[in-house]
Amino acid sequence: MTSSVLKISDLRVSVDDKPILRGVDLEIRQGEIHALMGPNGSGKSTLAYALAGHPKYEITGGSIEVDGQSLNELDACARARLGMFLAFQYPVTIPGVRVADFLRHAVTNMRNPDRKEGEGLMPMREFRTELRSQMDALGVDAEFARRYLNDGFSGGEKKRMEIIQLAMLKPKFAILDETDSGLDSDAVRVVSEGINKLSGPQMGVLIITHHERLLEFNRPQFTHVMLAGKIVETGDAGLAHELHAHGYAGVRERHPVEAAEEKDIVPVAAGV
Ligand SMILES: Nc1ncnc2c1ncn2[C@@H]1O[C@H](COP(=O)(O)OP(=O)(O)O)[C@@H](O)[C@H]1O
Ligand SMILES: [Mg+2]
Incomplete structure (x- = not known):
């Protein structure tokens, strides 16, 4: 490769x-x-x-x-x-959107570049299995996926979100x-x-x-x-x-x- x-x-x-x-x-x-x-x-964030x-x-x-x-x-x-x-x-807080929902959308969009708005998401069972295995590997509690995105997240939790995104989006x-x-x-x-x-x-x-x-x-x-x-x-x-x-x-x-x-x-x- x-x-x-x-x-x-x-x-x-x-x-x-x-x-x-x-x-x-x-x-x-x-x-x-x-x-x-x-x-x-000096321009680091600008880059x-x-x-x-x-x-x-x-x-x-x-x-x-x-x-x-x-x-x-x-x-x-x-x-x-x-x-x-x-x-x-500056991660946004989206009330009513759980970590898992957000990730399922992100992963679906990433893997199906031609997907139109409203077309189906990645199958739930497949997504959950993948998310669970990534979260296990990173030592993140399964409960985290049910939290509302960025709602009251501590600094460490925001970073945990960032790392899970990285793991899922590859x-x-x-x-x-x-x-x-x-x-x-x-x-x-x-x-x-x-x-x-x-x-x-x-x-x-x-x-x-x-x-x-x-x-x-x-x-x-x-x-x-x-x-x-x-x-x-x-x-x-x-x-x-x-x-x-x-x-x-x-x-x-x-x-x-x-x-x-x-x-x-x-x-x-x-x-x-
Ligand atoms: N969103 C912005 N609005 C206005 N000015 C900005 C913005 N982002 C960067 N700048 C300008 O770019 C310069 C470099 O900023 P930045 O890239 O954040 O530096 P660093 O990340 O290295 O500290 C800042 O001093 C500022 O003048
Ligand atoms: Mg900066």
């Missing part, structure tokens, strides 16, 4: 007509784990949203391709069908924007163990995080550093470690041009 590749070339993205990403190159193969780090406001096809993030140049097929003009659903998965940072490329604020230790453990169980030759992972534990548990083969809307350095897991230990001062010194451009992108330098 040949492995798929997600190729991002000279990607330029604007938000409200303001250029944020200014030429990002990144290539991720199925089976690889990449970490994306960088100071606050994640642009990859997912969020309408607010306008691609003004460059390309996003999966196995040579351009995603630029595709909406979020079409991208998901080509194997892209983005864990949204994307080729998972983009996980795990901002560190709001990730309590339970949530970090859920994400760490989940990615660890689910990643493998079939999944390429881009983890956006500063969290040491996440990256220790899921050692990235590649660490990328973003500064002012560009990836300025790429290294191995050692680079992530160095950034944890010493912060971004060294990166700014090594890339004075981008460091000077930070003020054009970040309205208030957060100083991380």
